[in-house]
Amino acid sequence: MTPLPPGSTIGILGGGQLGRMLALAAAELGYRCHIYTPEHDSPASHVAAATTIAAYEDETALTGFATSVDIVTYEFENVPAATAALLAGLTLVAPSATVLGVAQDRVREKDFVAALPGSVPPYRAVASLAELEAAVAEIGAPAILKTRRMGYDGKGQARLKTAADCAEAWAALRGVPAILEGFVPFEREVSVLVVRGWNGDMAHYGPVENSHDDGILSVSRVPATVSPAVTEQAVALARRIAGALDYVGVLGVEMFVVGDTVLFNEMAPRVHNSGHWTTEGAVVSQFENHIRAICGLPLGCTDTVGRVEMRNLIGEDALRWHDLLSDPQARLHLYGKADARPGRKMGHVTYVQRD
Numbered sequence: 001m002t003p004l005p006p007g008s009t010i011g012i013l014g015g016g017q018l019g020r021m022l023a024l025a026a027a028e029l030g031y032r033c034h035i036y037t038p039e040h041d042s043p044a045s046h047v048a049a050a051t052t053i054a055a056y057e058d059e060t061a062l063t064g065f066a067t068s069v070d071i072v073t074y075e076f077e078n079v080p081a082a083t084a085a086l087l088a089g090l091t092l093v094a095p096s097a098t099v100l101g102v103a104q105d106r107v108r109e110k111d112f113v114a115a116l117p118g119s120v121p122p123y124r125a126v127a128s129l130a131e132l133e134a135a136v137a138e139i140g141a142p143a144i145l146k147t148r149r150m151g152y153d154g155k156g157q158a159r160l161k162t163a164a165d166c167a168e169a170w171a172a173l174r175g176v177p178a179i180l181e182g183f184v185p186f187e188r189e190v191s192v193l194v195v196r197g198w199n200g201d202m203a204h205y206g207p208v209e210n211s212h213d214d215g216i217l218s219v220s221r222v223p224a225t226v227s228p229a230v231t232e233q234a235v236a237l238a239r240r241i242a243g244a245l246d247y248v249g250v251l252g253v254e255m256f257v258v259g260d261t262v263l264f265n266e267m268a269p270r271v272h273n274s275g276h277w278t279t280e281g282a283v284v285s286q287f288e289n290h291i292r293a294i295c296g297l298p299l300g301c302t303d304t305v306g307r308v309e310m311r312n313l314i315g316e317d318a319l320r321w322h323d324l325l326s327d328p329q330a331r332l333h334l335y336g337k338a339d340a341r342p343g344r345k346m347g348h349v350t351y352v353q354r355d
């Protein structure tokens with residue numbers, strides 16, 4: 001595609017911290033960002049040139065938004081399929097509405113990866129208690145039941161220790177369409193962030209080693225303490241997925257490591273929390289590379305500049321901003337959220353030990 005020149009306007013669906021960091025990176029390259037979000041006082045709106053506050057179903061507002069920007073991208077992927085389709089009819093959209101449809105649904109994304117073929121944990125789509133019981137009989141326990149759509153930060157999940165937990169797990173998810181996955185006794189969790197341009201050029205960050213607390217990402221470290229064989233598989237799988245989706249932008253791929261093998265967990269069609277360290281820890285960050293990719297610019301170097309650790313600041317962790325800054329090596333990022341509710345991602349801090 002013909003590169004979108006600096007000075008163009010990038011529309012971002014979603015107003016959270018990912019949109020905020022995308023808008024900051026876009027501004028550095030001379031672009032303007034227009035945020036579309038139903039939320040008032042959103043983190044991204046604080047740093048953007050324009051904001052539309054409207055529902056994702058508001059066709060008039062979406063049409064006005066699409067005609068005021070040169071391209072639309074996402075920082076929040078759980079928008080209705082009709083929203084993505086409407087926008088795609090009016091302007092450039094990256095990643096595509098098709099990719100969004102796959103990545104929004106845990107069954108579709110696993111079907112897609114399994115067909116590549118890529119390794120995935122055992123899984124079954126379940127739409128009733130009877131189907132759940134049948135799925136547990138086939139897959140065995142322990143297992144995890146997850147909503148097919150809208151889950152994040154471990155929300156929308158119930159664990160089954162034994163087959164006797166079916167009714168309770170099904171009730172916990174309130175009867176929405178779900179997926180049952182065999183519990184993976186992983187040694188580590190890793191992610192790879194792939195960036196891919198319109199012309200098929202690709203680069204990647206990672207594997208990144210991730211630890212979660214209560215289902216929420218807590219710490220990301222680079223380099224991951226995994227074997228070269230695991231690194232090769234993780235990178236190959238993530239790049240293969242991006243290529244097969246004809247993806248444009250940054251794609252986050254989460255994986256489990258069991259022994260010397262890698263299993264796909266989920267993908268995020270956007271910049272990813274496990275890539276936040278790239279702002280200080282890589283030559284060009286995931287945010288800038290996402291902007292470069294969607295605007296048709298050459299991709300930037302994804303090399304790391306040393307050993308890196310990123311810690312999420314969840315809820316009241318962020319109130320320690322003064323203490324955190326007393327370490328002069330700490331690079332603090334706060335998202336401008338007023339209310340430090342428990343479990344809410346308020347910021348992160350990155351430490352780089354230079355090579």
Ligand SMILES: Nc1ncnc2c1ncn2[C@@H]1O[C@H](COP(=O)(O)OP(=O)(O)O)[C@@H](O)[C@H]1O
Nearest residue numbers: 121144151152153154155181182183184212215
């Ligand atoms: N099949 C599984 N086996 C073992 N642990 C799992 C499995 N699925 C999820 N988990 C754990 O729960 C976390 C959150 O689940 P995930 O599917 O990534 O959903 P979310 O969208 O909330 O990040 C994972 O990072 C992992 O620690």
Ligand SMILES: [Mg+2]
Nearest residue numbers: 153254265266
């Ligand atoms: Mg996850």
